[in-house]
Amino acid sequence: MKLTPNLILLICIFLVQASIAQTYTISGYVEDGETGEKLLGATIYDSKSGKGTTANSYGFYSITLAQDTVSLRISFVGFVSDKQTFFLGKNTTVNSSLNSSLNLREVEVLASESERIEERSEMSTINLSLDKVKSLPVLLGEQDIMKTIQLLPGVQSGSEGSSGLYVRGGGPDQNLILLDGVPVYNASHLFGFFSVFNADAINSVKLIKGGFPAHYGGRLSSVIDIRMKEGNMKEVHGEGSIGLISSKLMIEGPIKKDKTSFIISGRRTYIDILSRPFIKQQTENGSYGGYFFYDFNAKINHKFSDKSRLYLSAYNGKDRFYAVDKYSYSNDGTTYDSESESGINWGNTIAAIRWNYLISPKLFSNTTITYSKYQFQVGFAETEVETDNTGTYTGGYSFEYLSGIQDFSGKVDFDYTPSPDHYVKFGMGYTNHLFTPGVNQITQDEGAISVIDTTFGSDRITAGEFWGYAEDDIKIGNRIKINPGIHFSGFNVNGKTYTSIQPRFSGRYMINEKLSAKASYSHMAQYLHLLTNAGIGLPTDLWVPPTDNIKPQFSNQVALGIAHTHGKLFEISVEGYYKTMSNLIEYKDGASFFGTGTDWESKIEVGNGLSYGAELLLEKKHGKTTGWVGYTLSWTNRQFKNLNFGEVYPYRYDRRHDIGIAVTHEINDHVDIGVVWVYGTGNAVTLGTEQYQSYDAVFNGLNGYSYLPNIESIESRNNYRMPSYHRLDMGVNFHKKKNWGERTWSFGIYNMYNRQNPFYLFFSNDNQGNTRLTQISLFPIIPSFSYSFKF
Amino acid sequence: MKNTIGLILNIMLISGLLSCEKYIAFDEDAATSKIVLNAMISPDTSFQVHLSRSLSVIDAGNLSSISNAIVAVYDDSGILVETLIEDSMGYYNGSQLPEENVNYTIVAEALNYADANAACAIPMLTAISEWDTLTINSSPNAAQNETEFQVSFAFTDDEQVNNFYMISVLAVQTSWGQNYSYPLYIETSDPKFGSDYADKSYEKLLFSDLLFDGETTTFNITLNDMSDMSYLILNLYSCSEEYYLYNKSYQTAVDTEGNPFAQPVQVYSNINNGHGVFGGFQLSSKIIYM
Missing domain, CATH: 2.60.40.1120 (Carboxypeptidase-like, regulatory domain)
Incomplete structure (x- = not known):
C-alpha cells in the first residue's frame, strides 16, 4: 500500500502526457x-x-x-x-x-510546394505528365503513352516504331501494365506501332523500374500503373481529335452532379473504310479487305458518401485484318458461288469494379474485382452455293486457331496511417488464370450436315495465383525515410504449387536539404512466361504458365542513387542498378514460333539474365520550357546452358548508350512546340560472319545422299550490332479559344533528318551478284497533322 | 489552310516512297581467312584430316582446300604421334590408328594462316547388346508400297561419364551382285531420344545419356520405305561430345536453312584459331536381314 501514492502519481503523469499527446x-x-x-x-x-x-x-x-x-x-x-x-x-x-x-x-x-524528388523514399519511379504525352511529336500524330515512356532512362524501345518496353534488361513480358489495377496482356495495336491506351481517357501514369513497393507483384522488370479519369463531376465536357489514321472522342460529365460521373472514350482507325471502294474497284466480284483497330473505354464513378465510392470501368480493344474473296461461275446450267473470308483478330477486354470504403479516418480500403482477357484468333471460312434446276446445295468449311489468356481476379487493399511517420499498406488477392496456348477448330458442312467438327491443340490450362503483402513507409527523424515490405505470392498449376517470399526495401537519407541518397532492393517473382519471336511484336506471342520443367521467373535488383532539386526548377536523379534474372526462356537454335501452340516446351531453353548500368534523368517540370534529358549506360546479358554453348551473350536489346531528350516550349498562349531526339546503340542481332565447308561436305562419309550446305560461322548469339538508332521529331501545336471551347491544330514531323534507321538486316545479292549486307528501314521522314478539340 | 494540307499530303506521298532497303557496310568484310580443320577419328581408321579455308560470308571466292600445310598429331603427354602426309585436295593422312581415351591434339600450320589446333579423345565403345524387329505392317500412314518397320535395340550406358550417341540405319540393296546402301529416315516417339525428334523423321538421331545414365535401356525406332532392300545396317555411334555437338547443331542448321522464321543456328566448332570440328567416335553395327 505504500506504493499507492507513487502509483497514482505515475498514472497522473501518464494521463497528462497522454492528454498532451x-x-x-x-x-x-x-x-x-x-x-x-x-x-x-x-x-x-x-x-x-x-x-x-x-x-x-x-x-x-x-x-x-x-x-x-x-x-x-x-x-x-x-x-x-x-x-x-x-x-x-x-x-x-x-x-x-x-x-x-x-x-x-x-x-x-x-517544386518546393510538392514533395520533392529527394524527399521521397521511392526510387526508380517516374510520374509521367499527360501534358507531355499530348504535346510531344509522335509517329503519325498518334499520341502514345508507351512511346513517351520509351524516352525515359532505363527504358529501351524495341524495334523501330514499336511500343514494346524493355526495362533495365527485362523482356516485354516482364512489365506489369495495369489499367485501373487490371493487368493488360497485349498493350499493342498494329504489331506494336501503337499502344492500346487512349491518352484522352487517362488521368495518371506511373512507371516503376526498381525498388518496387510490396503492393506490386507478378512481374520482374517494371510496373506501369495507368489510372483512367473518373469523369467530370461538375459538367459535361469532351475532347477529341481527327488524325491521319484515326479519330477519337471522349465525353465525360456528371450523371448526378457531385455524386455520379461517367467518362466514355473511343478511337478507331479508318484506313480500311477509306480504301474499301478503291479495293473493290480493283477486284472482281466485289472482293475486299483491310485492317482497322479500335478501342473503347468507359467508367462510372459513384459517390455514396464521403466514406464510400464505387467505380465501374471497362476497356475493349481489337485489331482486325480481314479479306473477303468472292467467286462465281456457271457451267452446264449450274451456278457456283463461293465466298471466303479470312482474318486475324486480337484484342483485350478488361472490366473492373472497385469499391473504396473508409473504415475509419486512418484506415482506407479498396476492394476490387477484375476481369481481363487477351485473345488472338486466326480464321478462314469458305461457303459454297451450288444452284441448278433441282435446287440449291450449300456447303463449306472453316478453320480457326485461338490462343489467349483470361483472368478473373479479386483483391482487397488497405491503407493505414496511424501517424504521419507511418504509412502502412497491406492486402491480398487471388487470380484465376485460364491459359489457351493454342487451340485449332475445324468444321466442314455439307448442306445441313456437319461432317467434321473437331477441336485439337494444346489443352486449356487453369491456374490460380494468390498473394498478400504488407509495407510501411516510415519516417525516422528528419533525414531518413524507409519503405520496408514483404510480398508473398504463390501459383498453383497442374497440381503443383510454387511459392515465393519477396522482401522489398527502399529508403532515402537526406544529405542536406536538397540532396538525398537512395537505396532499394527488390526480389520479384513472375508466374507467367511469354513465348515471343525476336523483336517484332506479333500478336502470335503466347502467354504460358510455369510447368514441371519451366519454373517461374525470379529477379533480384539492387539500386543506389542520389536525387537533387536544383534551384526550384530542375530535378536531377542519378541511379545505378544491378539486376539478376532466373528461369528466363528463349527459343532454341532453329526453333520457329510457328506452331508453338503445341509442344511449346520442346522449343525453348531456360536460362538466366544479368543487367546493370546507370541512369541519369534531368527534368524541368515548370515554366515555359519543360521536359527532360535522360541517359542510360547499361549492359544486359543472357546465359543459357543449352544456347550459345553455355557462354554468356548479349541480349538483343543490350544497349550501351541510350539517350532520350523531350522538350516542349510554350511560345505564347496559342503556340507551343515540342522536340524529341533519341539515340540508341544498335540492337544486337545474330548474323553469320564467315563461311566454310562442313565436315560432312568434305568427307561425305556417313550419308552420301544428304544435302550438305556450307556452314555460316556464328561466333555468338546476337554477335552483330546493327547501326545505331537516332531520330529527331518536331511538332507544333496551334491552340485557339472558340465559343464552344478550344481547338488545336497539331503539325509534326517524325524523323526530321530522314535517318534510315535499321529495322532488319539480311544478306542479299546486288546486281553484280555480290553478296551484300542489306538493311531494311521502316519510317523515313513522315509529316503528320491532326485537329483536336475540347469543349 | 487547304494549301497547307495539300502540301503535307504531297510530302507524305513522296516520303512514303522513300522507305527503303539499302546496302550497308559489313563490319566483318575484311575478316581474315582461317584454317578450317575437319577430322573425326575412330580406332578402325588411321588419322585423316581435311584442311580448307574460311571466307567472309559475303566473299564469293572459293572455299578452297589448303595445301602445303604441316599437320601434326600429339598425344595427351604432348608427344608427337605423327605428322600427316598431304594427299590431295586438302586431305592429310596418317598411318597410325588412334586409340580410345587418349586425348589427341591436332596442330595445323599453313602459310598466311594463323595456326589452328584442337583436342579430342575417342570415347569407349558401347555396343548394341540386343536388337529385334518388332513388327512389320502396312501402316495406313505409310505411303503406297511402303512398309512400316519397327526396330528395337538395347545397350548398356557407362555410368562413370557423360556419354553421347548417334543412331543411323542404312538400307542395303543388292543389284547385279553389287551392294548399294542409302540412309533411311528414322521416326521415333521414344522419349529417351529427347523431345527434338518427336515430330519429324531424321537420318541420324543424336542423343545423350541424360535420361538413362548407367542403365541398360531398350530403344524403339520406326523405319519406312523398305522396298526392295536386302538387309539393314543398324549403326550405334559412341560419340565424343565434340562429335555430338557438331552433328546435332549441323543437323539443325541443315533442317532450318532458308526458313526466315527460324532462330539462327550456331554450328559447333572446337578448333582454336579456326573453324571445323575434331571429334571421335566408335561404331557398333548390326545387320538385320529382312
Missing part, C-alpha cells in the same frame, strides 16, 4: 476543382508540425496530428495550393478542391 486525424480527398477529378499523389503538409503525407491512388489522404492549431497546405503540381488553418480538436474531414494554375501568368506552384 492527444492526436486527431484529418482525412479527405483532393480533387481538381474544375472537374472533380481526383489528384493522385497530391501533397498534404502541416507547416506547424512539419509533418506531411500524400494522397493515394484514389486521391484519398489521412494524416494524424497532435491536438493543436494546424496550418495545412494541400498542393499538386500545376494547381494553386489550398491553405487552411484551423484548430484540430477532433477527427476532421477536409476535402480539398484545387484550381489549376495554368491561367496564372506567374507560375506559383513550384
Whole structure:
C-alpha cells in the first residue's frame, strides 16, 4: 500500500502526457476543382508540425496530428495550393478542391510546394505528365503513352516504331501494365506501332523500374500503373481529335452532379473504310479487305458518401485484318458461288469494379474485382452455293486457331496511417488464370450436315495465383525515410504449387536539404512466361504458365542513387542498378514460333539474365520550357546452358548508350512546340560472319545422299550490332479559344533528318551478284497533322 | 489552310516512297581467312584430316582446300604421334590408328594462316547388346508400297561419364551382285531420344545419356520405305561430345536453312584459331536381314 501514492502519481503523469499527446486525424480527398477529378499523389503538409503525407491512388489522404492549431497546405503540381488553418480538436474531414494554375501568368506552384524528388523514399519511379504525352511529336500524330515512356532512362524501345518496353534488361513480358489495377496482356495495336491506351481517357501514369513497393507483384522488370479519369463531376465536357489514321472522342460529365460521373472514350482507325471502294474497284466480284483497330473505354464513378465510392470501368480493344474473296461461275446450267473470308483478330477486354470504403479516418480500403482477357484468333471460312434446276446445295468449311489468356481476379487493399511517420499498406488477392496456348477448330458442312467438327491443340490450362503483402513507409527523424515490405505470392498449376517470399526495401537519407541518397532492393517473382519471336511484336506471342520443367521467373535488383532539386526548377536523379534474372526462356537454335501452340516446351531453353548500368534523368517540370534529358549506360546479358554453348551473350536489346531528350516550349498562349531526339546503340542481332565447308561436305562419309550446305560461322548469339538508332521529331501545336471551347491544330514531323534507321538486316545479292549486307528501314521522314478539340 | 494540307499530303506521298532497303557496310568484310580443320577419328581408321579455308560470308571466292600445310598429331603427354602426309585436295593422312581415351591434339600450320589446333579423345565403345524387329505392317500412314518397320535395340550406358550417341540405319540393296546402301529416315516417339525428334523423321538421331545414365535401356525406332532392300545396317555411334555437338547443331542448321522464321543456328566448332570440328567416335553395327 505504500506504493499507492507513487502509483497514482505515475498514472497522473501518464494521463497528462497522454492528454498532451492527444492526436486527431484529418482525412479527405483532393480533387481538381474544375472537374472533380481526383489528384493522385497530391501533397498534404502541416507547416506547424512539419509533418506531411500524400494522397493515394484514389486521391484519398489521412494524416494524424497532435491536438493543436494546424496550418495545412494541400498542393499538386500545376494547381494553386489550398491553405487552411484551423484548430484540430477532433477527427476532421477536409476535402480539398484545387484550381489549376495554368491561367496564372506567374507560375506559383513550384517544386518546393510538392514533395520533392529527394524527399521521397521511392526510387526508380517516374510520374509521367499527360501534358507531355499530348504535346510531344509522335509517329503519325498518334499520341502514345508507351512511346513517351520509351524516352525515359532505363527504358529501351524495341524495334523501330514499336511500343514494346524493355526495362533495365527485362523482356516485354516482364512489365506489369495495369489499367485501373487490371493487368493488360497485349498493350499493342498494329504489331506494336501503337499502344492500346487512349491518352484522352487517362488521368495518371506511373512507371516503376526498381525498388518496387510490396503492393506490386507478378512481374520482374517494371510496373506501369495507368489510372483512367473518373469523369467530370461538375459538367459535361469532351475532347477529341481527327488524325491521319484515326479519330477519337471522349465525353465525360456528371450523371448526378457531385455524386455520379461517367467518362466514355473511343478511337478507331479508318484506313480500311477509306480504301474499301478503291479495293473493290480493283477486284472482281466485289472482293475486299483491310485492317482497322479500335478501342473503347468507359467508367462510372459513384459517390455514396464521403466514406464510400464505387467505380465501374471497362476497356475493349481489337485489331482486325480481314479479306473477303468472292467467286462465281456457271457451267452446264449450274451456278457456283463461293465466298471466303479470312482474318486475324486480337484484342483485350478488361472490366473492373472497385469499391473504396473508409473504415475509419486512418484506415482506407479498396476492394476490387477484375476481369481481363487477351485473345488472338486466326480464321478462314469458305461457303459454297451450288444452284441448278433441282435446287440449291450449300456447303463449306472453316478453320480457326485461338490462343489467349483470361483472368478473373479479386483483391482487397488497405491503407493505414496511424501517424504521419507511418504509412502502412497491406492486402491480398487471388487470380484465376485460364491459359489457351493454342487451340485449332475445324468444321466442314455439307448442306445441313456437319461432317467434321473437331477441336485439337494444346489443352486449356487453369491456374490460380494468390498473394498478400504488407509495407510501411516510415519516417525516422528528419533525414531518413524507409519503405520496408514483404510480398508473398504463390501459383498453383497442374497440381503443383510454387511459392515465393519477396522482401522489398527502399529508403532515402537526406544529405542536406536538397540532396538525398537512395537505396532499394527488390526480389520479384513472375508466374507467367511469354513465348515471343525476336523483336517484332506479333500478336502470335503466347502467354504460358510455369510447368514441371519451366519454373517461374525470379529477379533480384539492387539500386543506389542520389536525387537533387536544383534551384526550384530542375530535378536531377542519378541511379545505378544491378539486376539478376532466373528461369528466363528463349527459343532454341532453329526453333520457329510457328506452331508453338503445341509442344511449346520442346522449343525453348531456360536460362538466366544479368543487367546493370546507370541512369541519369534531368527534368524541368515548370515554366515555359519543360521536359527532360535522360541517359542510360547499361549492359544486359543472357546465359543459357543449352544456347550459345553455355557462354554468356548479349541480349538483343543490350544497349550501351541510350539517350532520350523531350522538350516542349510554350511560345505564347496559342503556340507551343515540342522536340524529341533519341539515340540508341544498335540492337544486337545474330548474323553469320564467315563461311566454310562442313565436315560432312568434305568427307561425305556417313550419308552420301544428304544435302550438305556450307556452314555460316556464328561466333555468338546476337554477335552483330546493327547501326545505331537516332531520330529527331518536331511538332507544333496551334491552340485557339472558340465559343464552344478550344481547338488545336497539331503539325509534326517524325524523323526530321530522314535517318534510315535499321529495322532488319539480311544478306542479299546486288546486281553484280555480290553478296551484300542489306538493311531494311521502316519510317523515313513522315509529316503528320491532326485537329483536336475540347469543349 | 487547304494549301497547307495539300502540301503535307504531297510530302507524305513522296516520303512514303522513300522507305527503303539499302546496302550497308559489313563490319566483318575484311575478316581474315582461317584454317578450317575437319577430322573425326575412330580406332578402325588411321588419322585423316581435311584442311580448307574460311571466307567472309559475303566473299564469293572459293572455299578452297589448303595445301602445303604441316599437320601434326600429339598425344595427351604432348608427344608427337605423327605428322600427316598431304594427299590431295586438302586431305592429310596418317598411318597410325588412334586409340580410345587418349586425348589427341591436332596442330595445323599453313602459310598466311594463323595456326589452328584442337583436342579430342575417342570415347569407349558401347555396343548394341540386343536388337529385334518388332513388327512389320502396312501402316495406313505409310505411303503406297511402303512398309512400316519397327526396330528395337538395347545397350548398356557407362555410368562413370557423360556419354553421347548417334543412331543411323542404312538400307542395303543388292543389284547385279553389287551392294548399294542409302540412309533411311528414322521416326521415333521414344522419349529417351529427347523431345527434338518427336515430330519429324531424321537420318541420324543424336542423343545423350541424360535420361538413362548407367542403365541398360531398350530403344524403339520406326523405319519406312523398305522396298526392295536386302538387309539393314543398324549403326550405334559412341560419340565424343565434340562429335555430338557438331552433328546435332549441323543437323539443325541443315533442317532450318532458308526458313526466315527460324532462330539462327550456331554450328559447333572446337578448333582454336579456326573453324571445323575434331571429334571421335566408335561404331557398333548390326545387320538385320529382312
